[in-house]
Amino acid sequence: MGHDGAHQLSTCLLKIKEEIDFIVGFTRLVKELNVPNLPYLQAVVKETLRFHTSTPLIIRECIQDCKIDSYDIKANTRVMISVFAIMQDSNLWEDPNEFIPERFLVNLCEKTVDHVMEMKGQDFRYVPFGSGMRRCPGAALASMVMQITIGRLV
Numbered sequence: 001m002g003h004d005g006a007h008q009l010s011t012c013l014l015k016i017k018e019e020i021d022f023i024v025g026f027t028r029l030v031k032e033l034n035v036p037n038l039p040y041l042q043a044v045v046k047e048t049l050r051f052h053t054s055t056p057l058i059i060r061e062c063i064q065d066c067k068i069d070s071y072d073i074k075a076n077t078r079v080m081i082s083v084f085a086i087m088q089d090s091n092l093w094e095d096p097n098e099f100i101p102e103r104f105l106v107n108l109c110e111k112t113v114d115h116v117m118e119m120k121g122q123d124f125r126y127v128p129f130g131s132g133m134r135r136c137p138g139a140a141l142a143s144m145v146m147q148i149t150i151g152r153l154v
């Protein structure tokens with residue numbers, strides 16, 4: 001990672017610390033109940049899963065002949081979907097090679113911060129846990145553990 005990347009990360013680290021100091025305080029550790037009030041921390045975890053997705057490919061099997069764009073896919077064909085490519089696609093993401101947690105937040109200045117794209121696999125641009133019937137059942141647990149762990153480490 002170049003100089004800009006390192007700068008981005010240190011700015012991001014400062015912002016997480018600032019949020020935690022403000023919401024949780026200097027002397028206590030982040031707990032599960034604090035997480036809903038830590039939107040920036042949540043956005044950092046989301047952006048991490050986009051930027052360095054840990055499961056770059058998901059697999060499906062077509063149960064009937066179908067057409068995807070210009071490709072004819074025969075029944076029983078195994079299809080590999082590059083979650084990595086989707087989440088790095090510059091047609092879908094602005095500056096996909098930059099680590100920008102803010103892309104998951106809107107109205108940063110408002111009291112209520114709305115989250116853009118929940119991790120429920122309903123927005124096909126953002127699918128770190130897959131989508132549909134076989135979507136990762138551990139998504140909520142994994143997200144909470146990552147948020148608490150990072151929140152405690154910084």
Ligand code: HEM
Nearest residue numbers: 054055058059128129130131134135136137138139141142
């Ligand atoms: C950062 C952590 C994790 C990531 C990024 C992740 C990602 C994924 C992805 C992409 C899939 C495939 C989904 C699909 O085909 O649509 C999957 C499946 C699965 N994950 Fe996770 N996972 C994580 C943590 C966990 C945890 C903590 C558990 C269990 C406690 C778990 C249990 C499973 C299981 C059982 C499946 C198979 C679901 C099925 O085929 O029906 N995962 N995960």
